[in-house]
Amino acid sequence: MTDIHYLERPDNRDLRQIPGDYGLPIIGNALSLAKNPLAFCDDRFNRYGAISRFAMGPSHVVLALGPENARELHLDVGKNFSSAKGLGHFETLIGGSLIMKDFEEHRFQRRLMQTAFKKSSMASYVEHINAICRNTLQPLLNAGEFRLGGYARSTLLEIAAQTFTGVAGQGKDGAKLKTAFENFIDGFTFIFEINFPGFRYHRSLQAKRYIADFIRELIAEKREGNDGDILAHFCRERDENGQHFSDYDIVENFVVLLFAAQDTTTASLINACYELGRHPEWQERLREEARALGKSAIDQDDLAALPSFEYVFKETQRLHSSVPLFPRRSINACELSGVEIPADTLLMNAITYNHILPGWWTEPKKFDPLRFERGEHKQHPFLFHPFGGGAHKCIGMHFAQMVFSIFMFHMITHHDIQLRPGYDPDWQYLPMPKPKDNLPMQLVPVG
Ligand code: HEM
Numbered sequence: 001m002t003d004i005h006y007l008e009r010p011d012n013r014d015l016r017q018i019p020g021d022y023g024l025p026i027i028g029n030a031l032s033l034a035k036n037p038l039a040f041c042d043d044r045f046n047r048y049g050a051i052s053r054f055a056m057g058p059s060h061v062v063l064a065l066g067p068e069n070a071r072e073l074h075l076d077v078g079k080n081f082s083s084a085k086g087l088g089h090f091e092t093l094i095g096g097s098l099i100m101k102d103f104e105e106h107r108f109q110r111r112l113m114q115t116a117f118k119k120s121s122m123a124s125y126v127e128h129i130n131a132i133c134r135n136t137l138q139p140l141l142n143a144g145e146f147r148l149g150g151y152a153r154s155t156l157l158e159i160a161a162q163t164f165t166g167v168a169g170q171g172k173d174g175a176k177l178k179t180a181f182e183n184f185i186d187g188f189t190f191i192f193e194i195n196f197p198g199f200r201y202h203r204s205l206q207a208k209r210y211i212a213d214f215i216r217e218l219i220a221e222k223r224e225g226n227d228g229d230i231l232a233h234f235c236r237e238r239d240e241n242g243q244h245f246s247d248y249d250i251v252e253n254f255v256v257l258l259f260a261a262q263d264t265t266t267a268s269l270i271n272a273c274y275e276l277g278r279h280p281e282w283q284e285r286l287r288e289e290a291r292a293l294g295k296s297a298i299d300q301d302d303l304a305a306l307p308s309f310e311y312v313f314k315e316t317q318r319l320h321s322s323v324p325l326f327p328r329r330s331i332n333a334c335e336l337s338g339v340e341i342p343a344d345t346l347l348m349n350a351i352t353y354n355h356i357l358p359g360w361w362t363e364p365k366k367f368d369p370l371r372f373e374r375g376e377h378k379q380h381p382f383l384f385h386p387f388g389g390g391a392h393k394c395i396g397m398h399f400a401q402m403v404f405s406i407f408m409f410h411m412i413t414h415h416d417i418q419l420r421p422g423y424d425p426d427w428q429y430l431p432m433p434k435p436k437d438n439l440p441m442q443l444v445p446v447g
Helices: 032-035 037-048 067-075 088-094 101-112 119-140 147-166 174-190 200-224 231-234 247-278 279-292 300-307 307-319 397-412
Strands: 051-056 059-064 325-330 333-335 339-341 344-348 416-418 440-445
Touching: 032 037, 032 051, 032 333, 037 051, 037 200, 037 344, 067 344, 088 119, 088 174, 088 200, 088 247, 088 344, 088 440, 101 247, 119 147, 119 231, 119 397, 147 174, 147 200, 147 231, 147 247, 174 200, 200 231, 231 247, 231 440, 247 279, 247 307, 247 344, 247 397, 247 416, 279 300, 279 397, 300 307, 300 397, 307 397, 397 416
Parallel strands: 059 344
Antiparallel strands: 051 059, 325 344, 333 339, 416 440
16 A cells, blocks of 8 residues: 555556446547436446446546445445545535545534534525525416426526525626526536636636635624524534634535535426426325415425425436436445455446336336335335435435425426426436426416
8 A cells, every 4th residue: 555645646547357348449438328327337237247347538437336335435434435536526616615525524524514404594594495486486387388497497596595695696696696606507517627718617617716705705794693594604603623614614615515406406306397297196196285284385394294295306316316426436445346446446336226226126217206105215225315325415405305395385286287298308317317408398277
């Protein structure tokens, strides 16, 4: 073992003892993975087993499939796997945030977020989320066909502007902030770091600078005041020694929220509407639960009376996982499924493939939300893991589910989701699954 710290060491590219192949010259297997990650994983699983090697451009990667390997990578009892190096591609955009920290450093950063995502703190976000969902949906009701993708994204950006910073998305500052959020997120699809005007990566770096300046100006005021937004909680949080977190920590952990929260939740709304459009009986079921509440807005405590909303959310995540793959890099030589993995090797586990893994699920490709009532997902703690697990488990899981339920509540209580007859879209799978055409649909009133 070399004396150089693992964060300073280059990726290991020598995987010759591991079964698999590197696909085409230069691009490797990148195209077939992007075209359909499920088919890619299925093919590898059948040809090579749970552990195989492949190439993403110049990177040589180990695909570690199945719930047991997900458990090893997520729980990481032996401290063998680094998130920082797994996500190294995004260093310049989110390198200072908790998602790219390991072990002690991660624990320190995670503390900064803890109060903002407590149930009691989230109660104060609910009113805004209800109001924003109601307002954005209003012009779409009974207004003919629209594409949900753009509306859902814009709604969630407005929710972010309001609940993350306390700045309403409609005003001048709010509109500028929303645009910066959007530009920042769009940059994450970069392949090469081309930092020239006109390139997404460049726009993303500029947007990060704008957001950072905006946040830094608010920190002192948020620390002194008692605002209930997420940024205010970050600013008031203290470390184990009773000190406030630095401005740098606050900014870095603020911007990672945009990366982690926005398109993941947007995709879950689009894909749920796609499934609901094809399963009117499930719309009926949601509508009945929503109407039984007899309310025009819902809060956190109402979610318990909406079990079908939760099942639909989970079944949508199972079939269309918003985070299809998650990366790590080995720190030490270790073993997965009996195969020796060298130190410094990039690894990926496919959440999306575990969700349809043959032999575990009944009719895995069928939309059947009641499988969550039956507890089919409980056969293994990492068979169904759309929010990850272990130290890096999604801190916004309840926030995402709450936003989903509130949005759906306002959409479905008095309206029916209708898709085009015979609608059968082309799919985008990475970075997030959704119909490429952003789901044309209508909301038609029901009595
Ligand atoms: C459907 C929506 C969402 C899905 C499927 C999702 C999924 C995930 C997954 C799989 C991870 C773990 C990544 C890893 O282990 O490498 C993660 C981490 C994270 N998520 Fe989410 N997420 C969602 C929404 C949100 C929301 C709404 C927020 C915040 C408002 C959020 C904030 C975070 C943060 C900060 C982390 C990093 C946690 C850490 O490293 O300790 N996510 N998410």
